Amino acid sequence: MQETSHEVNTEHQVRNQLRKKIRRQRIKRVVTTVVVLALIALALYLYSFYKTNSRFPWAQAKAPVTAVKEVEAKVYENTFTTTIDLSGYVEPNDTQKVILRATGTVTKVYVKEGDVVKKGDVLIAIDDTTQQYNVANLKAELEQLEVTGSERDIELAKLKLQSAMNSLDYTKAYANFDGVVAEVNVSEGDYFDAGSSAMTIIDRSSLKATVEIDEIDMQYVKLGQKAVLYFDSYPESSIEADVTYIPMLGRYTNQGIGVMDVQLTIPDPPQSIAPGYTFEGSISSEGETKLVLLPQSAVTTTRGSSTVTKKLADGSTVSVPVTVKYLGEGISQLLSGDLKVGDTLLVKRTDTSAGALAGFGGGSPGGSMGVRMR
Structure with a gap:
């Protein structure tokens, strides 16, 4: 009887020790899980705080930086020559x-x-x-x-x-x-x-070609204007053509652009140029055009009326009504308004736009600009 009782006590002790061991393991897993979750939550909080404030909670907050600044830009003059690039093929004058x-x-x-x-x-x-x-x-x-x-x-x-x-x-x-x-x-x-x-039967006494010209460029094209064409079959020199027909109606391309199909005529062409031959060429406007320019970012438009802020000699400013024509690349042409070359304008910009105003700091740069390469 004593031996049996002793065996029972021993088995009971082993079971108690096993239960304690399992209980300690469970507590350890719970504590580990809580610590890991706390670390993840802390990391997410720090990431969110830094993304919102650009600093960690223990770092000193910086004074806010103004995103919009006022910089000065000059009204300036530039000289432009207008060149429209052409391509196409020639046809007989009559067939x-x-x-x-x-x-x-x-x-x-x-x-x-x-x-x-x-x-x-x-x-x-x-x-x-x-x-x-x-x-x-x-x-x-x-x-x-x-x-x-x-x-x-x-x-x-x-x-x-x-x-x-x-x-x-x-x-x-x-x-x-x-x-x-x-x-x-x-x-x-x-x-x-x-x-x-x-x-x-074909009439080769002259050759003609139909070229597609963008609606924006049509202001530079006139009847009788000269075009210079280059043919691979005639490497000796360029060939001169005349603008002989401008239609009354334009058309709308699949790219959403309005164009005109303008006709060029080559009088008395060389025999080496046959109908169907292709060419490259250009039309250039006669002379040079001087334009008064200003940055488009200096123009404020409200309800169809445009104004610029002009800085006077004494440092004060005045709002000047203007009429402008946007030319692209952040540049506008001054059509009317109480401005002259050299006047200073105030332009509001963000720091990221500094490169866009690099050409407007002052002076009157010269040069030429082609109208829409084709």
Whole structure:
């Protein structure tokens, strides 16, 4: 009995020790978890505080820095030359697709590719036996009616004869202008239907090109203005062209830009330049243009009215109404207003915009500016 009691006591002690060990492990895990969570919470708080205040809680707070500053900028003058870059290809001054207006067998082709033709020359003839017969028959009918027929019958016979003569004329194709045969698609013995194209004639006495010009650049383009073109097929020099047509209507591109399709003409072009050849070139405005400029950031616009703040000699300021035109890159042209070159303007800016005003510190820089490279 004593041995049994002793064994029970020993087992009970072992169990108690095991329970104490498990309890200590649980307390240790809880304490560790609490410490880790506290450290994470502290780190998040410090990060949020630093992000908001740009300092840690134990650091001394700095005096706030004003984000907007006033700097001075000068009204200045610059000289501009306007250049519009061009590209495209040339076409003949005129093109005739020679159409056969009668159906039948081709009996004669009078020209070949490369031949020079004059306006009115016969180019192609179709079998006209039926048309010749109809004309002769109607002439005989008219002669008889002029003796025995009524005035009404005579008038109708004349109309029939005129129609037959037109049909006879349709058996031939003619050149509409002086030019060169560029393509022949018919041979003697071919059967052609009315409306088919048999050959092509071009007028190479001058060449033309259609170039796309941005709506902003159109203010610098005038009829008769000169353009300078460069062709890979003519490396000797540039070729001069004239602005010969400006349409009344522009068009809207897929990129959302308004453009004009302006026509250029090259009078008496070199023979080495053929229709279809491409070119690069430019149109330059005549002379140079002097513009009075100021930074766009100096302009304040409220309800459609624009003003600038002008600094006077005694250090005081005055608001000056102005009219400006924005030219891009932070620059505006002065159109009207009580300002002159050299006047000082106050411009409000943030520190991050310092580079944008580097060119407005003073003086009157010279130079030139191309209008929209293409």
